[in-house]
Amino acid sequence: MAATTSRDLRTRNRARVLRALVTASETTRADLATACGLSPATITNVVADLIREGLVEERGLVPSEGGRPIARLGVRPDGAFLLGADVGEKGVAVELFDLALTRLDREFHDAPTRATDPAPIGEALRAAVAAIRARNPEREPRLVGLGLGLPGIVEDASGSHEGHGEVLHAQSLGWPALPVDELVRPDGLEVFAENGAKTLAMAERWFGAARDVEHAIVALLGRGVGLGVVSAGELLRGSAAAAGEWGHTKISVDGPRCRCGGTGCLEAYVGADALVAAWRERGGGPVGTGWRAITGLVAAAEAGDPAAGEVLDRALDVLGVSLANLVNLLNPQKIVVGGWVGLCLVQARRDDLAERIRAASLTRPGSQFSLELCHFEGDAVALGAALLPLERLIDRPLTARSP
Numbered sequence: 265m266a267a268t269t270s271r272d273l274r275t276r277n278r279a280r281v282l283r284a285l286v287t288a289s290e291t292t293r294a295d296l297a298t299a300c301g302l303s304p305a306t307i308t309n310v311v312a313d314l315i316r317e318g319l320v321e322e323r324g325l326v327p328s329e330g331g332r333p334i335a336r337l338g339v340r341p342d343g344a345f346l347l348g349a350d351v352g353e354k355g356v357a358v359e360l361f362d363l364a365l366t367r368l369d370r371e372f373h374d375a376p377t378r379a380t381d382p383a384p385i386g387e388a389l390r391a392a393v394a395a396i397r398a399r400n401p402e403r404e405p406r407l408v409g410l411g412l413g414l415p416g417i418v419e420d421a422s423g424s425h426e427g428h429g430e431v432l433h434a435q436s437l438g439w440p441a442l443p444v445d446e447l448v449r450p451d452g453l454e455v456f457a458e459n460g461a462k463t464l465a466m467a468e469r470w471f472g473a474a475r476d477v478e479h480a481i482v483a484l485l486g487r488g489v490g491l492g493v494v495s496a497g498e499l500l501r502g503s504a505a506a507a508g509e510w511g512h513t514k515i516s517v518d519g520p521r522c523r524c525g526g527t528g529c530l531e532a533y534v535g536a537d538a539l540v541a542a543w544r545e546r547g548g549g550p551v552g553t554g555w556r557a558i559t560g561l562v563a564a565a566e567a568g569d570p571a572a573g574e575v576l577d578r579a580l581d582v583l584g585v586s587l588a589n590l591v592n593l594l595n596p597q598k599i600v601v602g603g604w605v606g607l608c609l610v611q612a613r614r615d616d617l618a619e620r621i622r623a624a625s626l627t628r629p630g631s632q633f634s635l636e637l638c639h640f641e642g643d644a645v646a647l648g649a650a651l652l653p654l655e656r657l658i659d660r661p662l663t664a665r666s667p
């Protein structure tokens with residue numbers, strides 16, 4: 265019993281120190297002791313273990329006042345490698361990161377058909393993972409795992425995001441309930457899965473605009489509309505991981521039909537397809553349905569085009585009210601907006617949107633948040649997904665695996 269307790273304590277201390285090292289670019293043993301609330305002797309032992317594991321390195325010495333020089337510490341970038349995948353309905357981006365979370369490689373695969381069948385996405389995902397692993401064989405022995413950011417509810421009975429038994433419910437894509445290991449099961453590699461908006465929220469919470477913020481909402485606006493809620497420092501999951509399906513909260517009782525089958529959902533107003541369709545209905549000429557169409561819409565509105573202006577105003581109205589509902593419900597310190605549609609809208613009209621949110625919020629919580637663009641240019645869903653295997657490494661040492 266006593267042995268188990270002391271082992272648990274060592275594991276907990278290792279996790280605390282390694283997490284602090286990953287999120288700090290560089291630190292010292294003394295600063296780690298303060299940051300982790302551990303004694304200098306404990307820090308010395310844990311850091312020695314992490315150096316032995318090959319995850320942490322000393323990076324030279326800095327002079328101290330009168331005493332011995334102090335060693336600077338950081339993670340060893342090549343100490344471990346992580347794969348993260350942004351699985352969208354139209355394609356899959358798989359990215360390889362080192363332990364310093366520097367992106368080393370990227371592979372994008374289109375899924376040409378947009379059917380109610382997840383098979384082409386599974387194929388694209390498996391091909392992208394295989395291509396990256398084939399290009400980086402020397403990194404295999406220290407590859408911790410593959411994290412997936414998925415387009416739907418990722419239900420996980422065990423609550424650990426790992427192993428088998430996770431099921432993806434992507435109702436908006438018309439997919440049947442899909443066990444994650446039917447989507448991808450790479451040889452010799454652990455797979456972890458989470459909803460894409462939640463992985464984006466993790467990336468912003470660890471390294472981005474929501475860093476060190478205990479209460480934040482991270483909105484992901486693209487073709488779909490997602491949300492990650494950080495409450496008291498933790499990602500809100502609900503009873504079965506479906507918490508945060510903000511895109512399918514209702515804006516009106518009898519609004520337009522949504523891809524999920526319901527009517528009046530937020531996504532049916534401010535999702536990319538809805539914006540493009542609204543502009544076309546008013547006589548606009550969007551190019552395609554993606555990035556170019558949305559940047560075109562915003563540019564036209566900014567140039568004074570009345571139809572585009574009307575569509576943008578309406579989108580900001582709806583978004584303002586929806587975010588104000590979250591402000592009243594959750595009392596965030598920070599609202600972070602990301603995703604390619606979010607980026608376009610907020611870059612052009614941040615103050616305008618903040619004003620609309622405040623106008624629709626109760627005065628007190630409305631005065632307690634700031635609105636920010638996501639820190640990462642474009643999406644950080646893949647980076648956030650790579651944090652899933654990183655959390656596994658933080659919780660348990662990497663056991664040597666042959667390539």
Ligand SMILES: [Zn+2]
Pocket residue numbers: 511512522523524525526527529531
């Ligand atoms: Zn819906």
